[in-house]
């Protein structure tokens with residue numbers, strides 16, 4: 001059967017397409033322009049893959065895109081750290097989710113997986129440095145109004161956009177029980193890039209944190225998300241969820257374990273010493289040493305879906321080696 005993946009030319013989106021093709025699905029990916037469609041076709045030359053151009057998440061018409069489709073994985077959402085107007089996050093995330101949900105339901109689609117984030121969970125001010133296990137009943141307390149006010153940092157607006165996008169999907173699922181909805185809530189995702197990018201300046205936001213440890217930057221990014229997962233496993237969670245009833249109506253949280261910037265840098269320093277002249281000044285101790293790091297209840301992904309995730313070392317080194325290759329190519 002054919003599935004539709006939105007944001008198919010994104011970091012995670014392209015890995016979802018790959019996993020779905022490898023699992024035997026016919027896959028259609030949405031992108032915002034014909035040029036992006038052509039670039040993506042080069043990554044997936046398979047005749048089991050095609051594209052559909054939907055220029056705008058909120059007003060886009062999915063009639064053509066949904067023809068013959070039995071399930072949707074909605075992964076497109078704005079994720080950058082340079083924010084201009086909060087509405088540029090909130091609107092596409094929330095109304096973009098509702099737009100495709102309505103179109104999918106009208107087209108008779110019964111299965112809908114939406115990419116959310118663990119950022120929707122922390123209900124404590126110390127956030128992911130709390131000595132706690134966050135689970136599917138936890139929700140970020142920041143309100144829409146606070147996020148829209150223009151006074152919060154970009155990352156806060158981003159996670160609030162994801163919270164209300166996910167809530168919109170759950171409300172929709174209540175009104176339309178024939179559509180089985182699942183959210184996948186990964187923590188920060190690292191891993192090799194397979195999607196089309198023209199320059200490392202436009203590298204996706206999460207991998208940029210790792211790249212900034214080896215690109216000659218003089219500072220280490222802040223530890224805002226000290227828990228990681230790898231991109232291939234995260235994509236697999238989305239695809240395996242499609243035919244797993246254990247995930248219907250569930251928030252499938254996914255995190256492998258702790259990953260502070262200091263730990264990541266130490267892995268690179270030990271395994272890739274030839275990069276020494278690119279490292280930022282290395283602190284003597286981890287600036288967040290001694291702080292508790294939260295756990296994320298990933299039981300459904302790990303047990304029902306059997307996806308354990310890669311260890312940090314493998315994830316970091318795969319990412320670094322991929323970024324160095326991209327540097328040569330671009």
Ligand code: NDP
Pocket residue numbers: 006007008009010011012013031032036055056057075076077078079092115116117118162185186187188189190204205206
């Ligand atoms: P990318 O920026 O690499 O990909 C985002 C995708 O969404 C692209 O295809 C992009 O299209 C599309 N998109 C963004 N904004 C819009 C918009 N306004 N209208 C239409 N399409 C848009 O990000 P990721 O791959 O990292 O993120 C994918 C999903 O995973 C998102 O839902 C994100 O919230 C979620 N996520 C990511 C995490 C991470 O660490 N990377 C962690 C947790 C969740 P275009 O190329 O045209 O801009």
